[in-house]
Amino acid sequence: MKNKKAVVYVRLKEGVLDPQGVTIQRAILNMGYDVVEGVRSGRFFELELADGNGDLSGKVEEICRKLLANPVIEDFSVEYT
Amino acid sequence: MKNKKAVVYVRLKEGVLDPQGVTIQRAILNMGYDVVEGVRSGRFFELELADGNGDLSGKVEEICRKLLANPVIEDFSVEYT
Numbered sequence: 001m002k003n004k005k006a007v008v009y010v011r012l013k014e015g016v017l018d019p020q021g022v023t024i025q026r027a028i029l030n031m032g033y034d035v036v037e038g039v040r041s042g043r044f045f046e047l048e049l050a051d052g053n054g055d056l057s058g059k060v061e062e063i064c065r066k067l068l069a070n071p072v073i074e075d076f077s078v079e080y081t
Numbered sequence: 082m083k084n085k086k087a088v089v090y091v092r093l094k095e096g097v098l099d100p101q102g103v104t105i106q107r108a109i110l111n112m113g114y115d116v117v118e119g120v121r122s123g124r125f126f127e128l129e130l131a132d133g134n135g136d137l138s139g140k141v142e143e144i145c146r147k148l149l150a151n152p153v154i155e156d157f158s159v160e161y162t
Contacts, residue, residue: 009125024126028144035137036144038129044090045105048119056116063109063117 006049006060007079010069011042087130087141088160091150092123 012018021039028036045068049056060078069076093099102120109117126149130137141159150157 011127021126024148027148031144031147033140033144035131035134035140036128037131038127040127042125042127044123044125045102046092046119046121046123047117050116050118053116059114059116063112063114066112067105067108 004049004051005081006047006056007081008045008047008060008064008068008076009042009079010044010064010074010076011040013073013075016073085130085132086162087128087137088162089126089128089141089145089149089157090123090160091125091145091155091157092121094154094156097154 018040020041024041025036025039028039047060047063049060057078057080064076064078065071099121101122105122106117106120109120128141128144130141138159138161145157145159146152
C-alpha cells in the first residue's frame with residue numbers, strides 16, 4: 001500500500017472541557033445565530049508522505065502519539081488519501 | 082434537509098506560509114522519521130446544529146466567514162453529517 005498523504009485529526013476526548021469551543025459557541029450566540037447548540041474544536045495536520053516506502057501507517061501512528069496529540073486528553077484519527 | 086452536525090475545516094490558503102507546519106515537519110525529522118516531506122496544519126470545528134430549522138447551510142457559511150475563518154489568508158470547507 002502506497003500512501004501519498006495522511007490527514008491526522010486531533011480532538012479533545014469526550015468529557016474534556018473545550019474552552020475554545022465554549023467561547024466560539026458564545027460568540028455565535030452573541031452574533032444573533034441561535035442554531036448552534038454546541039461547538040467542539042480540533043486540529044488537523046496534512047502530512048505529505050514520501051513515495052515508495054510501503055505502508056507507513058505504523059510510523060504515522062507513532063508520530064501522532066509522540067508529537068501531534070496529547071494522549072492524556074486527546075484522541076486522534078488518521079485518513080489516508 | 083435536516084442537518085444534525087456541521088464540521089468546518091479551516092486551512093491556510095495555498096502559498097501562505099504555515100510556520101506551525103514547518104516546525105512540526107522539522108520536529109518529525111529530528112525524531113528520526115524521514116518519511117514526511119511536508120506538513121500543513123489546520124483547525125476544525127464541530128457545530129451541533131439545532132433540530133428542525135430546515136437548511137442551515139447559509140447560516141453556517143456566514144458563521145464561517147465572520148467568525149471561524151480569516152478569509153484573507155484562510156479557506157474553509159463544511160461537511161454535514
